[in-house]
Amino acid sequence: MKRELPAHIAAALGGNRADSAGQAWAGRDLSGPDNPLHAFDDDDGAADAGLTIALESLRVPTDQPGPGERAVFGALTTARVFIPIVAEVSAHARTDAGLQADKEADMSLVTLSAPDGRKALPVFSSTPALQRWHPEARPVAVYAARAALAAASESAELLVLDPGAALTFVLRRPAVWALAQQLAWTPSYEDAGLAELIGATAQTLPDVVSVGVRPAAGVVTRTADGSVAGGGGPGPELRLDLRLRAGLTPDAVRHTVSSLRAKLLALPDVVERVDSLDIKLLR
Structure with a gap:
């Protein structure tokens, strides 16, 4: 064709x-x-x-x-x-x-x-x-x-x-x-409304203590000479720093992380405003 x-x-x-x-x-x-x-x-x-x-x-x-x-x-x-x-x-x-x-x-x-x-x-x-x-x-x-x-x-x-x-x-x-x-664009890691939405969603899970957002490692890139450029990377774009309740089993941790990811992907605002997501567990 x-x-x-x-x-x-x-x-x-x-x-x-x-x-x-x-x-x-x-x-x-x-x-x-x-x-x-x-x-x-x-x-x-x-x-x-x-x-x-x-x-x-x-x-x-x-x-x-x-x-x-x-x-x-x-x-x-x-x-x-x-x-x-x-x-x-x-x-x-x-x-x-x-x-x-x-x-x-x-x-x-x-x-x-x-x-x-x-x-x-x-x-x-x-x-x-x-x-x-x-x-x-x-x-x-x-x-x-x-x-x-x-x-x-x-x-x-x-x-x-x-x-x-x-x-x-x-x-x-x-x-x-x-x-x-031809609309304005705010990077997901700077979007205060998005951060609030992610935080509210995370708090619906009983084992979540806190969640924070920041630029993920994939936002930066490297130039041809190997130096770091402060933006323009292919992603991941948004990093979630996730702190869970102490004493959880590995299966419980995996279940909570999987549940949070699924809840976020079910939200149109998250899908539209976040290119790619990286979740990091904090101790």
Whole structure:
């Protein structure tokens, strides 16, 4: 079955197959101002300045990733990014010599598989970054919010910004959904209302003494040179520090943790606002 591109991506492709002289863009340098392979006038393919500043701020060591992650999200609400499109053979033909030849090719979005198996959509801050990653991919310029819509249409829960670059930033599912809907986003580990809901839910279990929330270890990531970046990791996103009543048997501990996880996953607000959850037992 032929996979259709999202309508807004197909529209962006439709009018940009060749330049005004009829020369195809394929095989040409797409990074300069003379080759605007997209519908953004006067766009030279460089990274958005605000997005670059927000990403660079993550390089400052911190134990509070919220401001940095919110800054990148805020920059993405107005930034132009590039989605890679590649040719995918959809039909073959036989030559007179009996050899198989490509007859038709469709343009399709590139998707990735995250370490946890979820689908991710790669996007790029600039055409040079995209071409370093996949020289044959065609860059289509869109606002990041439209890229988030494309991710949703592909059932991709993550946006991966600049894979293969010195700093790669993963926008996790709640942020992707917020960006697609052009809504504000608060990281789950900074969400006071969410913390209150989790605390109230935990207190319905008789063996729970206390529960606290904080950023999980998967919020931070590492740059290409191995240094820690304060945000943009693929998850886990939210850590619950859970303290249980003393003297419980191992089976009772497992039952309480399993019950808490099940109760939380039954709450729509938790499912929508938390990308991934890590529960740690405190002694």
